[in-house]
Amino acid sequence: MKLIGTTTSPYVRKVRVVLNEKKIDYVFLLEDLSASDSTLSEFNPLGKVPCLVMEDGKILYDSSVIVEYLDTITPVGKLFPPGGRARADVKCWEALADGVMDAAVLARLEETKRPKEQQSAAWVQHQLGKVHSGLKAMSQQLGEKNWCHDNTYSLADIAVGCALGWLSFRFDQIDWQSDYENLVRLFERLSERASFQETIPV
Numbered sequence: 001m002k003l004i005g006t007t008t009s010p011y012v013r014k015v016r017v018v019l020n021e022k023k024i025d026y027v028f029l030l031e032d033l034s035a036s037d038s039t040l041s042e043f044n045p046l047g048k049v050p051c052l053v054m055e056d057g058k059i060l061y062d063s064s065v066i067v068e069y070l071d072t073i074t075p076v077g078k079l080f081p082p083g084g085r086a087r088a089d090v091k092c093w094e095a096l097a098d099g100v101m102d103a104a105v106l107a108r109l110e111e112t113k114r115p116k117e118q119q120s121a122a123w124v125q126h127q128l129g130k131v132h133s134g135l136k137a138m139s140q141q142l143g144e145k146n147w148c149h150d151n152t153y154s155l156a157d158i159a160v161g162c163a164l165g166w167l168s169f170r171f172d173q174i175d176w177q178s179d180y181e182n183l184v185r186l187f188e189r190l191s192e193r194a195s196f197q198e199t200i201p202v
Contacts, residue, residue: 001026004040005049008201010101010166011063012050017158018067020195021077064094067155079155090149093141093156097163100134103127104163108170131167131174139180146189161190169201 003019003026005012019026031040031049043051044061052060052069060066071080081087107127110119138160142148148156164187167174177184190196 001055002029002053003027004029004031004043004051004053006031008169009049010162010201011098013165013199013201014063014158014162015050015052015066015070016199017162017195018070018079018155020198021079021158021193022070022074023076024070024074064091064098067094067158071155079153079158081150081154086150090154090156093148093154094159096134096137097156097159100131100138100163101166103130103134104167104171104174107131128174131171134163135174135176135180135183139183142182142186144182146186148186157186157190158195161187161196165196166201 001024003012003015005015005028007030016028032038038047040049040051041047043053043059046061048061050061050063050066052066054060060069068080071078080090104127107124110124110127138148145151147153148160160183164176164183167176
């Protein structure tokens with residue numbers, strides 16, 4: 001099994017954490033998304049990471065698809081409830097965390113990739129508004145619990161942890177640590193796990 005991605009992508013990190021938690025062996029293939037000779041589109045027509053290439057050549061892409069599949073192939077470290085409302089709740093947490101990352105990535109691309117004269121400050125603020133709204137919702141839903149869903153470690157925590165880690169990595173100006181003490185405690189708890197320590201973005 002091969003995972004194609006980068007060390008900085010929060011979506012790739014989410015998959016790597018799951019692979020670590022599930023004790024699944026894989027080869028990590030680094031991809032330079034800005035390289036003119038990138039072959040990523042051969043694996044994902046959308047040109048996005050992560051991509052998971054399985055032993056039979058089948059390719060999965062989109063982090064939410066990949067992590068849900070990975071949880072089915074071994075009973076080690078189950079990260080999703082078996083079904084029903086509980087499973088939907090975990091998926092909703094993942095959607096919230098991914099949405100925060102989506103908005104933050106769009107804001108960063110606007111500020112770092114577009115020519116200065118074409119940048120829209122209003123667009124950046126619109127996206128950052130989504131980030132702050134998402135963080136507030138995370139904090140409110142977490143409350144005083146140790147873990148996001150049913151007080152049990154799950155994919156919900158992994159997704160939130162990857163989002164918070166990426167904000168700390170790329171957005172120093174978003175001081176979520178001062179605003180949400182319960183998210184800080186969750187992130188500190190996650191950061192003690194080998195799966196998070198071994199996938200710190202660099």
